[in-house]
Amino acid sequence: MMGFVYIVGAGPGDPELITLRGLKALEKADVILYDALIDERIFELVDCKNKELVYAGKRKGDGNGGKRQKEINEMMKKYALEGKTVARLKGGDPGIFGRLADEIAFLKVNRIPFEIIPGVSSLNGVPASAGIPLTAKGISSLTVLSGREDFGIEAILEGTFVVMMGRDSIQSVARRMIEIGISPDKPAVAIENGTLKTQRVVKGKLKNIGEKMNDFKGPVLFIVGDVADRLP
Structure with a gap:
C-alpha cells in the first residue's frame, strides 16, 4: 500500500x-x-x-x-x-x-x-514581528528577490507576479503589465475563493485571463508568470 x-x-x-x-x-x-x-x-x-x-x-x-x-x-x-x-x-x-x-x-x-x-x-512573518507593514496606502506593489542570484529589470519582468483584489480590474491591470514589458503570452491563473471548498482555478495567458473568469464573484487572486504553467 x-x-x-x-x-x-x-x-x-x-x-x-x-x-x-x-x-x-x-x-x-x-x-x-x-x-x-x-x-x-x-x-x-x-x-x-x-x-x-x-x-x-x-x-x-x-x-x-x-x-x-x-x-x-x-x-x-x-x-x-x-x-x-x-x-x-x-x-x-x-x-x-x-x-x-x-x-x-x-x-x-x-x-x-x-x-x-x-x-x-x-x-511576511518576520516584518510583522518587527512591526513593519509591507504595504501601505499608496504602496501597491511588493517585489521579492533571492539574494543568491543576480538580477536586473529583465529578471524581475520574467519573475512571478501576484495580483490581489483585482477581480474587477484585471483586464486593465493586464494591459498595463503588457505595456511595461511583460509578454502578453505569459501564463496566468485566476483563483477564486482560495483555500476554501468553493475554490475554483482557471488558466490562461496574461492577455486573456480576464475573459476566462466567467461568473467569478468571490475574492480572486491572480498569478502571472511561468510558474502558472505548472498546474496539473
Whole structure:
C-alpha cells in the first residue's frame, strides 16, 4: 500500500507559528523529514514517541545542493513505498524559495500522493514581528528577490507576479503589465475563493485571463508568470 506525503510549511522560526493544519499533519506522520532551519522545539508540540525524525537539511556551503535534494526525494519515496505517512517539514512556506517545484515533480512522476500545507513565510512573518507593514496606502506593489542570484529589470519582468483584489480590474491591470514589458503570452491563473471548498482555478495567458473568469464573484487572486504553467 502506497504511503502519503505532506509537504508542510513550519513558519519563519517561532515553533508556534506553524498552522493548525500543519500540526495535524505532524500528528499523522510516521516519519518527519525536517529542514535545517526548523526549530526542534516544534517537536514538543506533538507526540513524537513513535515517530522517526530524520534530518534532511541543506546549508549554503555544504556542497552540491542538487545532489542533496535528490537524496531527500529518494527518502520521501522510500518511506512512501513502505506505506508510511511522511511529513516533509520545511521552513517558512514551501512554495517560496523552498524547492517545492522539484519535490512536486518527483512525487508526481513516482505517483506518490501528497498534499501541500502552506506556512507563514519569513516574507511576511518576520516584518510583522518587527512591526513593519509591507504595504501601505499608496504602496501597491511588493517585489521579492533571492539574494543568491543576480538580477536586473529583465529578471524581475520574467519573475512571478501576484495580483490581489483585482477581480474587477484585471483586464486593465493586464494591459498595463503588457505595456511595461511583460509578454502578453505569459501564463496566468485566476483563483477564486482560495483555500476554501468553493475554490475554483482557471488558466490562461496574461492577455486573456480576464475573459476566462466567467461568473467569478468571490475574492480572486491572480498569478502571472511561468510558474502558472505548472498546474496539473
